Amino acid sequence: MSIGEEELAGRIVRHLDRGLADLDAGIGAKLRSARESAVERLEPQPAWSLALAGARGPRTSGRQFNPVYVFSVAAFVLSIYGVVLWQQQQHIEDPIDIDAKLLSGDLPIDAYLDKGLDTWLKR
Amino acid sequence: MSDFLAEVERRAYKQALFGVKDRHVALDIVQDAMLKLAENYGARPAEELPALFQRILQNAIRDHYRRQRVRAFWISPLSALKGGEREDDDSDPLETLRPEPNPKDAAGPPAAALEQAQTVGLIEKALEALPPRQRQAFLLRYWEEMDVAEAAEIMGCSPGSVKTHCSRATHAIAAFLKSKGFEP
Numbered sequence: 001m002s003i004g005e006e007e008l009a010g011r012i013v014r015h016l017d018r019g020l021a022d023l024d025a026g027i028g029a030k031l032r033s034a035r036e037s038a039v040e041r042l043e044p045q046p047a048w049s050l051a052l053a054g055a056r057g058p059r060t061s062g063r064q065f066n067p068v069y070v071f072s073v074a075a076f077v078l079s080i081y082g083v084v085l086w087q088q089q090q091h092i093e094d095p096i097d098i099d100a101k102l103l104s105g106d107l108p109i110d111a112y113l114d115k116g117l118d119t120w121l122k123r
Numbered sequence: 124m125s126d127f128l129a130e131v132e133r134r135a136y137k138q139a140l141f142g143v144k145d146r147h148v149a150l151d152i153v154q155d156a157m158l159k160l161a162e163n164y165g166a167r168p169a170e171e172l173p174a175l176f177q178r179i180l181q182n183a184i185r186d187h188y189r190r191q192r193v194r195a196f197w198i199s200p201l202s203a204l205k206g207g208e209r210e211d212d213d214s215d216p217l218e219t220l221r222p223e224p225n226p227k228d229a230a231g232p233p234a235a236a237l238e239q240a241q242t243v244g245l246i247e248k249a250l251e252a253l254p255p256r257q258r259q260a261f262l263l264r265y266w267e268e269m270d271v272a273e274a275a276e277i278m279g280c281s282p283g284s285v286k287t288h289c290s291r292a293t294h295a296i297a298a299f300l301k302s303k304g305f306e307p
Binding site: 005008009010011012013015016018019020022023027028030031032034035036037038039041042 | 124125128129132133134136137146150153154157158160161162165239240242243246247261264265266289290293294296297307
C-alpha cells in the first residue's frame, strides 16, 4: 500500500464526515429532540455550588457536596457520638447506684453470696 | 452539555446504526446514551464527556448484541447453532458482499457528488460488515479521534489489540473500496 495506514484511515473518516451532512432530515430532528430531552434532565446547579465553583480544587465525586449526603453523614456522626456519651454516663452511674443501695440497706441477695463482700465490709 | 451532544449526535447515531443495522434501534440507543450521560455525569468537566459518552454508547450497543443473541437462541435454535454475529469473530464478511455497479462504468460522465455519495455508501456498508471489535476500534480511534489508550479503556482490551483491530479494519475497508473501483 502506497500510503500510510493513518493517512488511509484519515481519508476514510473524511468521507464519513461528509456523509453526515446527508443524514435524513427526520433523523436529524429526532436526534435534536433526544438531545433537548437529555439536557432537560440535567440537575440544576444550586446557587451555593456555583459560588464555590473553582474554589475547592478538582472535584472527585458528584455527591460530596450534595446536601442530603452531608446531612446523612452528620446525622450518623452525631448518633455515634450520642451512643458513646450515653455509655460513658452508664459507667459513671452504675457504681453510684450500688453505693446508694448499700447505704440504704437495700442490698441485693447476690451481694451476700459474693466472696469479696466480707473483705469489703471489713475495710 | 448541549454543545457536546450536538457535536457528537450524528456520529453516535451512525456508530449505533453500523452496529445494530436498524434506524429505530440506533435512535433509541443514542437517546438512552444521551439521557444516561445527562442524568449521571452532567456535573463532570467537559473534557471528560467524550470518553464517558462513548463508554455508555458502546455498552448500549454491546447490550443490544447480547439481547439479540438471546432472542435468536429462543426464537430459532438454528440461528443459535450458527452463532449469529460474534463480537470476537475476525473472519472477513466483506468478501460476502455483493458487488455494486461502478459509476465509472456507467454511461455518461459520473458526477462528483454521486461518486462521493457512493463512496460513503460503500464505506458505510464495509463498516457494517466488519467484525464488531474491528469496527469499534476503528471508529473510536479515527472517527472519534481518541488515542489508543482511551480506546483500549473503553473497549476493555489492551492497546495492542486496539492497534491490531484498527489496522485490520483500515485495510479491509480500503481493499473493499478498491475491489469496487474506488480509491479511498
